[in-house]
């Protein structure tokens with residue numbers, strides 16, 4: 121397989137080295153010939169004095185250097201992986217970074233999150249959301265010893281630990297590596313945690329278990345320098361089919377498994393459809409490229425797409441730097457052509473209609489007790505309200521996974537987790553011990569579908585306290601609306617849309633209202649993903665949070681009163697106008 125992209129790799133590296141040489145930079149900046157870190161202002165190596173002078177003008181993939189945005193200039197000055205000297209200095213001096221170092225530190229998964237918290241957040245990489253009991257205890261140790269005593273499950277099936285002081289940065293990274301995890305590339309312009317169908321490997325309905333592909337791609341990324349420092353962040357998901365969605369259609373690359381029967385030029389079997397340029401915060405799902413990818417080709421295809429993006433992404437304007445804007449500019453066919461040019465095989469075209477229909481994911485299938493392929497075993501979907509877990513719960517879950525399962529856990533993009541391989545006859549005892557931890561595998565149709573981004577307690581972009589509002593809203597609706605079907609509510613604190621408000625049955629986008637800057641939300645209704653793909657429509661603007669609650673009570677009650685037989689909330693919302701939906705608010709207090 122390495123032959124598949126060695127040519128492109130050589131080409132890229134040649135360009136990279138030429139640009140480095142022209143800029144007078146050493147490729148491994150920061151480490152002097154004597155093996156010790158240099159200590160000049162920007163950490164530039166001592167031997168740079170002998171480097172040739174920079175030319176008057178140069179370009180990076182066709183963009184003149186003078187036109188690069190600030191962050192691109194920083195990337196040119198220093199590679200974000202080459203900042204160990206800066207991390208060491210900040211650790212030793214227990215000091216917070218300036219803007220430029222804040223940017224570099226995110227290459228190592230370390231986020232300085234002032235002013236909301238004057239401390240660092242660690243964002244791990246947990247490919248496929250697979251974490252074992254030993255690792256969960258190790259993460260608990262990090263959170264307890266150097267963090268705030270808790271962790272959050274994220275919407276990329278990942279874990280974040282907050283409230284880390286600068287003096288502890290290196291200890292945190294060392295411990296993370298010690299438990300077989302890393303945080304490299306977890307922030308800024310890098311490829312984020314690779315997500316996978318969370319039931320992969322034990323789901324009776326799956327088409328293929330894509331975990332090995334995700335892990336191979338993850339290793340390739342971590343060990344390929346050109347996979348870092350892209351024009352902007354980049355998301356990849358592998359959907360192997362099965363009962364729980366990983367919202368592959370919201371990713372820059374979605375590999376979506378399909379089965380192909382007889383009667384085509386292609387041999388029958390399981391392939392992946394290649395979907396590109398999803399970014400629902402910008403109102404776009406990934407588009408099906410019309411090509412079939414064999415599983416063993418996925419890594420090469422991903423690398424080709426990423427390299428084509430690196431060459432064509434806008435490096436002058438970060439608001440238009442994501443893959444969507446490349447595809448808007450070039451067209452999907454031309455972008456695909458450029459990616460394919462980096463492969464030594466052709467991607468066969470085939471309309472999706474020729475593939476067998478896929479089983480639909482189960483609504484809120486991430487909760488509850490479910491059958492596995494092995495009829496004697498069950499997996500438990502554990503509700504984790506807004507993704508928050510204490511250290512005691514992390515350790516307790518690790519113990520449960522060992523005692524009742526096979527010491528394995530899966531994180532999901534729905535901010536919760538699964539514990540697989542529990543013998544059917546032990547489910548009762550498992551549930552008892554889970555509840556003793558303050559957790560459960562059941563939740564109401566509302567609380568089971570709450571997704572909330574960090575919010576203004578930990579993110580400077582947030583207009584609202586999304587997590588606290590989500591919990592309050594869940595209790596409020598639970599008490600007032602006898603909902604009998606799952607309804608997902610996504611709360612996101614700013615247009616970056618980490619909680620993907622456009623794909624919730626109900627989406628809430630945080631805002632501040634009036635001179636008092638009251639916390640409130642723009643209200644969206646009727647979104648979905650996968651087989652129920654659709655962007656939610658905005659039905660109300662700038663509603664104070666206190667009024668959001670009765671508005672949603674009214675809308676959900678109207679759904680129960682007026683739905684047709686078997687009609688989902690999304691279908692109900694789809695057949696009513698924005699104006700009708702906006703009139704359903706009930707007086708506050710009811």
Ligand code: SF4
Nearest residue numbers: 573579582613614618
């Ligand atoms: Fe922060 Fe905005 Fe992301 Fe929420 S959506 S975590 S406010 S960047």
